[in-house]
Amino acid sequence: MRTSATCRSILAASVLLVVAACGGGSGTAGPSDLESIPELGPWNAGVPLPAEPQESGDPVRGRHLLLNGDFMTCGVPWKIYSNPALRDFVARGFGGGANAPTIPGREGNNAELPYYMNAFTSPDGAEVVNANCLLCHGGTFNGELVIGLGNANADFTGGFGDSGVGGSLPPALLDALGLDTAEKANLQKILGRGAVLGPTTAMRTIGQNPAEMLAVILMVHHDRDTLAWSDDEVTPIVIKDHDGSELVDVKVTSDPPPWWRAHKKNALFYNGMARGDHRGTMALATSVCVDDVERARQVDEMFRDIQAFVGSVRPPAYPFEIDEDLAADGHALFVQSCAGCHGTYSANEDEETYPNLLIPLNVIGTDPMVANAGVVHAPELVDWYNGSFYGQITRMEPNDPFPGYMPPPLDGIWATAPFLHNGSVPTVELLLKSSARPTVWRRVDLDSRNFDQEALGWPWLEVPVPQAEVPESERELVYDTTYLSQSNQGHPFGDHLSDAERRAVIEYLKTL
Numbered sequence: 001m002r003t004s005a006t007c008r009s010i011l012a013a014s015v016l017l018v019v020a021a022c023g024g025g026s027g028t029a030g031p032s033d034l035e036s037i038p039e040l041g042p043w044n045a046g047v048p049l050p051a052e053p054q055e056s057g058d059p060v061r062g063r064h065l066l067l068n069g070d071f072m073t074c075g076v077p078w079k080i081y082s083n084p085a086l087r088d089f090v091a092r093g094f095g096g097g098a099n100a101p102t103i104p105g106r107e108g109n110n111a112e113l114p115y116y117m118n119a120f121t122s123p124d125g126a127e128v129v130n131a132n133c134l135l136c137h138g139g140t141f142n143g144e145l146v147i148g149l150g151n152a153n154a155d156f157t158g159g160f161g162d163s164g165v166g167g168s169l170p171p172a173l174l175d176a177l178g179l180d181t182a183e184k185a186n187l188q189k190i191l192g193r194g195a196v197l198g199p200t201t202a203m204r205t206i207g208q209n210p211a212e213m214l215a216v217i218l219m220v221h222h223d224r225d226t227l228a229w230s231d232d233e234v235t236p237i238v239i240k241d242h243d244g245s246e247l248v249d250v251k252v253t254s255d256p257p258p259w260w261r262a263h264k265k266n267a268l269f270y271n272g273m274a275r276g277d278h279r280g281t282m283a284l285a286t287s288v289c290v291d292d293v294e295r296a297r298q299v300d301e302m303f304r305d306i307q308a309f310v311g312s313v314r315p316p317a318y319p320f321e322i323d324e325d326l327a328a329d330g331h332a333l334f335v336q337s338c339a340g341c342h343g344t345y346s347a348n349e350d351e352e353t354y355p356n357l358l359i360p361l362n363v364i365g366t367d368p369m370v371a372n373a374g375v376v377h378a379p380e381l382v383d384w385y386n387g388s389f390y391g392q393i394t395r396m397e398p399n400d401p402f403p404g405y406m407p408p409p410l411d412g413i414w415a416t417a418p419f420l421h422n423g424s425v426p427t428v429e430l431l432l433k434s435s436a437r438p439t440v441w442r443r444v445d446l447d448s449r450n451f452d453q454e455a456l457g458w459p460w461l462e463v464p465v466p467q468a469e470v471p472e473s474e475r476e477l478v479y480d481t482t483y484l485s486q487s488n489q490g491h492p493f494g495d496h497l498s499d500a501e502r503r504a505v506i507e508y509l510k511t512l
């Protein structure tokens, strides 16, 4: 067992704050791994994306802002949230539940809030609550909250922020709730924006994430130059397929990646399209209530530090037994077949390497939607973004030099089911054996303690019918890979391994 006792005891804490560097490779690692990568391999098709200068910030202040700050600008009045009868309703509107874990050490009203919400004073003086980044970037593994792990249990089947009340509440009700002018204004604002965002961001399956469409909606409802919000689309919404044809009523899913990859990646997002300093796209995610450039600038200031915190996050250590001999066999196989794309790993972070490749779609062969036609592939949206305040910080350069995906760093990969950018594959074993992947499958349940240590991922059941034919009570646990953006094809790079070799590679991945 390489896993150190300290790391395991951190995992055992009720809330896991991932800051310690607990990862580390098995057996000898470092420069010799790099030299042992075969010269010829599918990695030759990849193009390295270059490093670019990043602004520095204070990760400690960043963590504090992330968990207490007012970067969401508006929210639901605290008076409403603090009413026990309305609490769960508000929490569900954000895609979570009111009984989610809390994080110790947060300030004021935040101390009692679910981890994915912040309580703060809005710029116009109201005490409000809104979701923070952990709604999508705080997940549970083995029953423990892990900050930075993608949230595979968020329920966006009702859409993002849609309260279901149709965008506003009658004035008499607002008076009855005892709200002052600023609180009323905040409530009406967030209900109105939720009503715009909700329908377009509704997903088919619990855990599917609407961030791609959310970004599109945030762009088309803001004026590019002034950032003034409009309930109507300012730029017509255009989602195009790779052949340029327009798609209507699209649902695009992507699986929130863990934050501990960010410090290795020169370009962010699965398709590597975010270039330059990375604050811009993070701040865009908070623009729901931003109405002018001055406010965007204030929020951006906070993201210098929040970005530094994101970059400081490291994966937890595997909390179960590891067979060291088997892992050493897997290590050698990994260097032969995988490291050319995914990098080399070591107990000493400074010895690790990560090639930052973009792999062309025809080589990786996974679902083309996000690479090709995803979030901002429509040229109109790329122009909106790059011409906006946010584009001055982070450039959006999809398809540069070609559409594809970046092989992610595999640190802590065991914690991150489901797999591939669209979450279409429930275990690492299936990821490494493409012929065995199920077309329609369901999670057994949403309990993160229910973990398959052999296959490294979620226990799952094959579903013999399309999702639409599954009884409604179970439908939201079902993933149907036949829908647009949800294909489970591609990544054939583990197919040549024997079952025993695959087992060994999986054992090695537990050490990362």
Ligand code: HEC
Residues within 6 Å of the ligand: 132, 133, 134, 135, 136, 137, 209, 210, 211, 212, 214, 254, 255, 256, 257, 258, 259, 261, 262, 265, 267, 268, 269, 270, 271, 282, 283, 285, 286, 306, 310, 370
């Ligand atoms: C609605 C869910 C959601 C929210 C809220 C959200 N994100 Fe994300 N985030 C995602 C998804 C999904 C992706 C992957 C998108 C892609 O790569 O195409 C992502 C990608 C990222 C990445 C890139 C990681 C990588 O490996 O390339 C970073 C960094 C990030 N988010 C930070 C943040 C921060 C900071 C916030 C808070 C301001 C935030 N996100 C809010 C869902 C969300």
Ligand code: HEC
Residues within 6 Å of the ligand: 042, 043, 270, 334, 337, 338, 339, 340, 341, 342, 359, 363, 364, 366, 367, 405, 406, 407, 408, 410, 413, 416, 418, 419, 420, 421, 422, 428, 431, 432, 491, 493, 494, 505
């Ligand atoms: C040619 C480059 C290449 C090779 C070789 C390769 N991969 Fe990958 N891998 C990728 C890319 C690109 C992705 C992301 C694809 C996507 O999400 O659509 C990926 C995704 C993955 C994922 C899922 C990551 C996640 O977050 O869901 C795992 C696990 C993985 N690879 C393991 C391996 C292992 C183990 C090997 C060796 C047997 C290997 N890969 C070989 C390019 C490669």
